[in-house]
Amino acid sequence: MVSNLSGMTAKSFSPTTDPEIRAELTASVRKWVEREVLPVALALEHADEYPEALVEQMKEMGLFGITVPEEYGGLGLDLLSYIAVIEELAAGWMSLSGVINTHHIAAGLLVTHGTDEQRSSLLPRMVTGEMRGCLSLSEPDAGSDTRNISCRAVRDGDEYVITGTKAWVTNGERAGLVALAARTEEGITCFMVEKDPGVAYGGITVSKNIGKLGYRGLETVEMLYDAHRVPASAVLGGDAGVGKGLAAILSGLEVGRINIAARAVGVARAAFEASIKYAQQRHTFGQPIAAHQAIAHKLADMGTQLQAARLLTEHAARLRAETGRAEVEAGMAKLFASEAALDIATEAMRIHGGVGYTTDLPIERYFRDAPLMIIGEGTNEIQRTVIARGLLKRYAIEE
Amino acid sequence: MNVVVCVKQIPDPAVPGELTSDNRLKRDGAKAILDESDSYGVEMALQLVDKAGSGEVILVSMAPNGEVSGLRQALAMGAARAILISDDALAGADALTTSKVIAKAVERAGGVDLVLAATESSDGYTGTVPAQVAELLGWPSLTFAKHVEIADGKVTIQRQTENGYDVVAASLPAVVSVTAGVVEPRYPSFKGIMAAKSKPLDQVTAADLGLNSISAGQSIVSVDAAPARQAGEKVEDDGTAFERIVTYLEELKVI
Ligand SMILES: Cc1cc2nc3c(=O)[nH]c(=O)nc-3n(C[C@H](O)[C@H](O)[C@H](O)COP(=O)(O)OP(=O)(O)OC[C@H]3O[C@@H](n4cnc5c(N)ncnc54)[C@H](O)[C@@H]3O)c2cc1C
Numbered sequence: 105m106v107s108n109l110s111g112m113t114a115k116s117f118s119p120t121t122d123p124e125i126r127a128e129l130t131a132s133v134r135k136w137v138e139r140e141v142l143p144v145a146l147a148l149e150h151a152d153e154y155p156e157a158l159v160e161q162m163k164e165m166g167l168f169g170i171t172v173p174e175e176y177g178g179l180g181l182d183l184l185s186y187i188a189v190i191e192e193l194a195a196g197w198m199s200l201s202g203v204i205n206t207h208h209i210a211a212g213l214l215v216t217h218g219t220d221e222q223r224s225s226l227l228p229r230m231v232t233g234e235m236r237g238c239l240s241l242s243e244p245d246a247g248s249d250t251r252n253i254s255c256r257a258v259r260d261g262d263e264y265v266i267t268g269t270k271a272w273v274t275n276g277e278r279a280g281l282v283a284l285a286a287r288t289e290e291g292i293t294c295f296m297v298e299k300d301p302g303v304a305y306g307g308i309t310v311s312k313n314i315g316k317l318g319y320r321g322l323e324t325v326e327m328l329y330d331a332h333r334v335p336a337s338a339v340l341g342g343d344a345g346v347g348k349g350l351a352a353i354l355s356g357l358e359v360g361r362i363n364i365a366a367r368a369v370g371v372a373r374a375a376f377e378a379s380i381k382y383a384q385q386r387h388t389f390g391q392p393i394a395a396h397q398a399i400a401h402k403l404a405d406m407g408t409q410l411q412a413a414r415l416l417t418e419h420a421a422r423l424r425a426e427t428g429r430a431e432v433e434a435g436m437a438k439l440f441a442s443e444a445a446l447d448i449a450t451e452a453m454r455i456h457g458g459v460g461y462t463t464d465l466p467i468e469r470y471f472r473d474a475p476l477m478i479i480g481e482g483t484n485e486i487q488r489t490v491i492a493r494g495l496l497k498r499y500a501i502e503e
Numbered sequence: 504m505n506v507v508v509c510v511k512q513i514p515d516p517a518v519p520g521e522l523t524s525d526n527r528l529k530r531d532g533a534k535a536i537l538d539e540s541d542s543y544g545v546e547m548a549l550q551l552v553d554k555a556g557s558g559e560v561i562l563v564s565m566a567p568n569g570e571v572s573g574l575r576q577a578l579a580m581g582a583a584r585a586i587l588i589s590d591d592a593l594a595g596a597d598a599l600t601t602s603k604v605i606a607k608a609v610e611r612a613g614g615v616d617l618v619l620a621a622t623e624s625s626d627g628y629t630g631t632v633p634a635q636v637a638e639l640l641g642w643p644s645l646t647f648a649k650h651v652e653i654a655d656g657k658v659t660i661q662r663q664t665e666n667g668y669d670v671v672a673a674s675l676p677a678v679v680s681v682t683a684g685v686v687e688p689r690y691p692s693f694k695g696i697m698a699a700k701s702k703p704l705d706q707v708t709a710a711d712l713g714l715n716s717i718s719a720g721q722s723i724v725s726v727d728a729a730p731a732r733q734a735g736e737k738v739e740d741d742g743t744a745f746e747r748i749v750t751y752l753e754e755l756k757v758i
Contacts, residue, residue: 128696166693
């Protein structure tokens with residue numbers, strides 16, 4: 105009897121991955137994290153050293169093409185698979201999830217808004233990790249206030265000339281492709297700027313590597329554009345995309361927020377699991393500290409928050425995959441999961457007592473990594489604004 | 504070059520094991536996993552076939568209940584296809600019965616140049632199957648290989664010994680058992696994991712292999728718990744504890 109183990113559903117533009125495959129992929133990332141990441145994460149993070157070897161392995165596993173459709177050489181996996189992978193990476197070392205986050209936002213922008221030519225020329229290079237993507241929206245004076253960006257792109261024949269300062273570009277130096285928001289006459293336009301990895305290319309200079317509390321090991325940089333020239337064909341979506349960049353990027357950021365929520369779940373899980381183990385090992389006053397009600401109740405709250413965070417995140421991912429939009433739900437997941445991660449990391453510190461404060465354990469890292477998620481990809485204050493606006497629209501009363 | 508790798512799918516050692524009423528390890532609970540010792544053979548086989556430039560890696564596994572989880576892991580690493588022998592008649596099979604089944608499966612695979620196996624499985628530890636398979640096939644048996652090389656129709660191995668290694672060679676086809684750590688098993692790529700599901704799986708019974716009157720060949724009379732580890736000796740240091748340590752190490756003949 106020759107049979108076939110296949111049960112894969114046909115891939116569509118918005119695919120559904122066989123849950124069994126999803127579980128196998130997740131388990132393989134978890135095993136990789138346990139064996140390759142955990143033994144080195146502490147040292148690399150403290151040294152703020154780029155995890156070159158780990159990133160090479162991530163490329164080999166295929167993590168740079170997870171959500172890109174198969175026709176471009178990607179894996180065409182669904183958003184639920186993506187967040188499961190992100191959670192595993194973040195539970196090991198949050199920075200690793202950052203290595204692929206803005207890469208996937210840039211790839212996602214191409215998939216949803218790129219021209220055929222842009223897709224077929226860029227995506228096959230991106231899925232292997234040979235060309236790394238990043239997202240450059242924020243500026244020193246435009247973070248939450250995205251409409252305030254001042255980076256300019258002026259049309260000159262077949263080209264655009266870009267001038268301005270961009271801040272907070274994660275992966276900016278190593279990227280070969282920048283999804284760049286710049287102001288054109290018609291409004292904010294997204295340019296897919298190709299460059300060589302490194303500190304200088306054409307009119308682009310990496311002017312500063314930003315020092316960070318956590319999220320270390322990978323670069324977040326400031327980039328200067330001094331009359332940098334790009335072909336007009338670099339406009340995301342071609343001529344039709346001119347002036348429509350902000351809407352495209354904000355929609356892409358929805359996936360970014362779901363990613364941030366999944367990262368928060370990963371960090372929260374790591375902090376929770378370390379705590380519930382330690383609480384059974386550490387004895388005071390003749391019993392494990394987990395037997396003290398004060399500690400047991402912390403564990404109960406942490407476990408509950410973690411579970412709620414994961415379910416909100418999965419729900420947002422499912423909704424986005426099914427309907428294409430999940431503004432409110434992605435915001436809710438990001439808001440709740442990031443606050444949960446911050447709480448859980450703090451409680452983990454309390455439960456571990458003095459050793460939690462040392463650099464021998466990863467607890468202090470969780471504590472430093474967690475705050476990024478309340479700020480990045482739209483602060484939680486902004487999330488609340490977005491959620492409230494969406495809810496008020498949904499529940500609007502007739503007057 | 505075609506290489507068969509014998510892979511065992513074992514209960515996950517992370518999950519506490521349970522015995523059946525006839526003293527066998529319960530194998531119908533949680534998903535089985537690929538025996539870690541076999542992942543080295545799989546990696547070795549993939550590298551050898553890659554180097555040879557043609558041929559394929561074929562997995563052979565005997566497991567109850569049509570178990571495929573462990574096979575999938577090896578297929579995800581890059582093996583081309585698998586033969587799974589699953590048959591209630593083989594429940595509790597001893598090493599010789601297992602070897603008979605595997606030898607027949609190797610013949611079924613066809614055109615095989617080399618069979619790789621681990622030196623022993625992580626759940627059974629008899630360590631006799633590779634040599635028995637070789638004998639049944641009438642092929643040379645090379646054991647404890649920590650390095651394997653194929654050239655000019657010959658296999659040459661470095662056979663691990665207590666103080667180093669012996670170089671042993673044989674003509675192909677041959678059966679080689681490889682030690683853990685012989686190579687670094689690759690992490691399956693996501694593409695590999697996804698492709699594994701649709702790779703050919705040939706599921707057969709003992710009768711399909713022409714083994715008509717086969718039985719387990721053994722029964723397990725009783726199982727005793729392994730003796731608990733003895734408490735070590737505590738030495739309070741009164742300034743001369745080092746002497747006790749030196750004596751202890753001398754007794755062990757380490758110094
Ligand atoms: C480590 C790191 C990596 C980053 N990576 C990237 C990247 O790769 N690409 C990228 O484009 N950006 C990136 N960012 C930028 C990030 O998205 C912004 O920092 C974030 O959106 C906040 O903007 P801001 O820092 O300018 O804060 P501000 O906008 O100045 O906010 C300051 C405070 O005011 C509050 N606030 C502002 N406006 C309102 C309002 N209307 N109502 C209520 N409260 C308000 C904020 O919530 C916050 O508490 C990164 C940031 C960090 C820290």
